[in-house]
Amino acid sequence: MAITGVLRPGHVAMRVLELKPALKHYVEVLGLVETGRDDKGRVYLKAWDEIDHHSVVLREADEAGLDYMGWKVASAATLQRLAAEVEASGLASDMAWIPAGEHPETGERFRFTVPTGHVMELYADKGKVGNGCGTDGPDINPDPWPDGLKGIAPSRFDHCLLYGDDLDGTVKLFTEVLGFSVAERVMTSADKNFMIAAFLSCSNKAHDVAFIRQPVKGKLHHASFELGSWEKVLRAADILSRTKTSIDLGPTRHGITRGETIYFFDPSGNRNEVFSGGYIFYPDKPAITWFDETLGPAIFYHDRQLNEAFLSVFT
Incomplete structure (x- = not known):
């Protein structure tokens, strides 16, 4: 099947009450890999077999829950087309473009709220950091899994x-x-x-x-x-x-x-x-x-x- 529009879930951004115990859980127990932090106090993580820079974003807040979900789309042209179609549908609210770099290694994102009240966003570009499976890079003679996995170690969000x-x-x-x-x-x-x-x-x-x-x-x-x-x-x-x-x-x-x-x-x-x-x-x-x-x-x-x-x- 040719997937030419929305490719996959790209990231989930969640609120946690305290960052330190949350990170212990997500890194040591669940087994995600930390890939970065930003000046807003957010921490970025990925599962071991994900190529992109991050799939989980955590930030400390007074209330736990979901900030938003991000969806990877096939191309910059697809992003523009879907953003226009979401806007024309009359089914979304609070639409906005988030500039490139607001997430590290991530291009511009189109954000909107769906009728159930959930914030979604579409994006086309995110930096690739690999999965640690090959000494010459993830695409050259890779091993089936990397060394040093922790905890449960899921392969993806x-x-x-x-x-x-x-x-x-x-x-x-x-x-x-x-x-x-x-x-x-x-x-x-x-x-x-x-x-x-x-x-x-x-x-x-x-x-x-x-x-x-x-x-x-x-x-x-x-x-x-x-x-x-x-x-x-x-x-x-x-x-x-x-x-x-x-x-x-x-x-x-x-x-x-x-x-x-x-x-x-x-x-x-x-x-x-x-x-x-x-x-x-x-x-x-x-x-x-x-x-x-x-x-x-x-x-x-x-x-x-x-x-x-x-x-x-x-x-």
């Missing part, structure tokens, strides 16, 4: 699950303007046209971002990082237990996306996920539909029942 009120408007913007597909959805049985949740893909993954309808604006349920296997998810559980990290749920499997998963919290209460598995998605694949009475196995396939804290705790 993968997706976010977000809570907001105007699910319909946000899905419309992502599908009709940004070119995403609905891979899976949750509908009510009483009104089969009423959507509770949408899992959206801009690639051939089961989802690159997901939204759940809740009477709030701009909330983060979790930021997720990819592991290569169920065995690595179990290893992550061992590391979380050994480091006395607060575990939310798992290890278990999702019905939605088929992914194997474990959820846990950073010291500020932001929920993280590491997962593996899923399936290959292509745009001609019909959307998988779940209904509210099957939400238990849809979310927790093994337990087959909902955990209220999982649904009600967010930042």
